[in-house]
Amino acid sequence: MTEVSVAKEDRAANGELVVLKSVNKHFGALHVLQDIDLTIARGEVVVVIGPSGSGKSTLCRTINRLETIDSGSITIDGKPLPAEGKALARLRADVGMVFQSFNLFAHKTVLENVMLGQIKVRKVDKAKAEEKARKLLDRVGVASQADKYPAQLSGGQQQRVAIARALAMDPKVMLFDEPTSALDPEMINEVLEVMQQLARDGMTMIVVTHEMGFARSAANRVVFMADGRIVEEAVPDQFFSNPRSDRAKDFLSKILHH
Amino acid sequence: MRCGPTRTAPYPTFATHPEAREIVFDFLSDYDDPSLLGAFWVTVQLTFLSAVGSLIWGTLLAAMRVSPVPLMRGFGAAYVNIVRNIPLTVIIVFTSLGLADIFGVALGAPDDFEVKYFRLAVLGLVAYTAAFVCEAIRSGINTVPVGQAEAARAIGLSFSQVLRLIVLPQAFRSVIGPLANVLIALTKNTTVAATIGVAEAALLMKEMIENEAQVLLIGAIFAFGFIVLTLPTGLFLGWLSKRLAVKR
Ligand SMILES: Nc1ncnc2c1ncn2[C@@H]1O[C@H](COP(=O)(O)OP(=O)(O)O)[C@@H](O)[C@H]1O
Numbered sequence: 113m114t115e116v117s118v119a120k121e122d123r124a125a126n127g128e129l130v131v132l133k134s135v136n137k138h139f140g141a142l143h144v145l146q147d148i149d150l151t152i153a154r155g156e157v158v159v160v161i162g163p164s165g166s167g168k169s170t171l172c173r174t175i176n177r178l179e180t181i182d183s184g185s186i187t188i189d190g191k192p193l194p195a196e197g198k199a200l201a202r203l204r205a206d207v208g209m210v211f212q213s214f215n216l217f218a219h220k221t222v223l224e225n226v227m228l229g230q231i232k233v234r235k236v237d238k239a240k241a242e243e244k245a246r247k248l249l250d251r252v253g254v255a256s257q258a259d260k261y262p263a264q265l266s267g268g269q270q271q272r273v274a275i276a277r278a279l280a281m282d283p284k285v286m287l288f289d290e291p292t293s294a295l296d297p298e299m300i301n302e303v304l305e306v307m308q309q310l311a312r313d314g315m316t317m318i319v320v321t322h323e324m325g326f327a328r329s330a331a332n333r334v335v336f337m338a339d340g341r342i343v344e345e346a347v348p349d350q351f352f353s354n355p356r357s358d359r360a361k362d363f364l365s366k367i368l369h370h
Numbered sequence: 371m372r373c374g375p376t377r378t379a380p381y382p383t384f385a386t387h388p389e390a391r392e393i394v395f396d397f398l399s400d401y402d403d404p405s406l407l408g409a410f411w412v413t414v415q416l417t418f419l420s421a422v423g424s425l426i427w428g429t430l431l432a433a434m435r436v437s438p439v440p441l442m443r444g445f446g447a448a449y450v451n452i453v454r455n456i457p458l459t460v461i462i463v464f465t466s467l468g469l470a471d472i473f474g475v476a477l478g479a480p481d482d483f484e485v486k487y488f489r490l491a492v493l494g495l496v497a498y499t500a501a502f503v504c505e506a507i508r509s510g511i512n513t514v515p516v517g518q519a520e521a522a523r524a525i526g527l528s529f530s531q532v533l534r535l536i537v538l539p540q541a542f543r544s545v546i547g548p549l550a551n552v553l554i555a556l557t558k559n560t561t562v563a564a565t566i567g568v569a570e571a572a573l574l575m576k577e578m579i580e581n582e583a584q585v586l587l588i589g590a591i592f593a594f595g596f597i598v599l600t601l602p603t604g605l606f607l608g609w610l611s612k613r614l615a616v617k618r
């Protein structure tokens with residue numbers, strides 16, 4: 113409990129970066145997000161965990177408005193999410209997103225993937241964009257693959273390029289939606305290491321993942337979701353060793369057996 | 371082989387009897403104006419201009435059909451479903467009788483009938499072919515995984531940028547084959563322009579068949595002419611389609 117209040121003080125000191133208030137969303141009759149209240153401080157790393165279908169992906173997607181919400185509000189750095197148009201596009205650029213299936217642009221080279229947003233959204237000139245892209249590719253360890261097409265890379269390499277592509281926009285916050293779920297086991301660590309480094313560098317991150325090692329070592333907080341609700345929030349050690357809710361206990365017993 | 375070196379060919383050929391060539395193809399020299407090549411040149415121009423026009427208009431229609439604006443989607447769908455179900459002849463005749471003669475549309479050439487009807491034919495061919503281009507591109511758009519557009523939106527690209535930079539380039543690459551079919555059909559469809567008197571290949575063929583005896587030969591010459599136009603197009607686009615295929 114004391115740990116939780118320490119985390120809260122931290123958050124207040126750093127300022128709130130992402131704030132969701134009473135967010136509700138339906139897919140037809142399905143109430144996927146139910147009264148979600150969630151605040152993420154600058155520099156904080158939050159792991160979102162929960163059974164499949166509990167609304168974790170939808171939560172991520174509403175934060176950069178790939179999905180609309182029915183009620184409530186979402187603000188990024190104090191600014192409410194614009195409905196659509198140019199302002200929304202600009203805001204999306206401030207929120208980096210990494211998908212389970214990488215989604216690198218298949219018809220562009222690795223280097224072009226990382227340059228595109230800089231040039232077309234941030235209006236950076238080509239030479240600068242390339243310089244930055246190469247630096248980022250180096251940082252995620254795939255500099256030697258710059259001129260290849262995504263299909264020529266392994267899954268782990270593709271996901272690291274996807275991280276570089278998101279970082280190229282200088283996002284204020286990064287969303288990761290099960291970034292290692294589509295990877296072969298031997299490639300999971302190379303991606304987690306990049307994410308861990310990012311966390312150490314102070315990036316604000318919301319990470320949907322079942323990788324407990326990552327949660328324990330990099331996260332400030334674990335948010336447990338079930339049936340469209342946030343059921344429990346705690347610091348990682350407390351959550352994994354001593355979950356309070358029955359849903360969380362049940363869920364953890366299932367994933368720990370794997 | 372058995373007949374020995376002194377044997378001559380049993381049947382006269384154009385090679386052994388040059389005069390035969392003159393007899394058979396003699397009638398062609400009556401067609402200097404319009405000449406055979408001239409008529410096919412008009413066909414090529416009709417095809418090229420209509421191809422460019424229908425690629426542009428068809429792409430815009432496809433963009434409308436996937437746009438988030440319901441009014442645009444409605445217009446795109448209505449256009450395609452109406453236009454592709456009207457016979458081309460009706461559309462071409464409408465551009466000439468309807469647009470030109472009743473509404474006085476002259477496309478910048480009110481006095482030069484040849485130019486006016488040529489342009490009207492291009493307009494009709496573009497309007498018609500664009501519906502098929504649109505559907506080909508739309509099927510191509512459907513082959514692009516939604517994740518591509520989502521990733522593009524997620525880095526802050528606008529709707530039109532997502533379409534122009536990510537979705538359409540991939541869609542085009544996957545539909546070069548179907549677009550080649552549309553282009554080949556267009557080349558042959560230009561013959562419908564004869565209906566409103568555009569002096570392309572089919573009009574000349576009709577004229578020649580009315581005046582000459584060698585109907586089969588004339589048919590063969592024109593068939594060959596169209597194959598010369600369409601076959602390389604098909605082969606080139608087939609090669610291009612393989613070369614540009616997006617690997618996933
Ligand atoms: N586009 C959609 N249309 C309808 N239902 C959806 C859509 N996306 C997700 N869902 C449903 O919403 C629920 C939550 O999905 P999701 O957020 O992907 O869960 P999670 O990521 O936690 O597995 C699931 O029941 C899923 O079937």
Ligand SMILES: [Mg+2]
Pocket residue numbers: 168169170289290
């Ligand atoms: Mg999910």
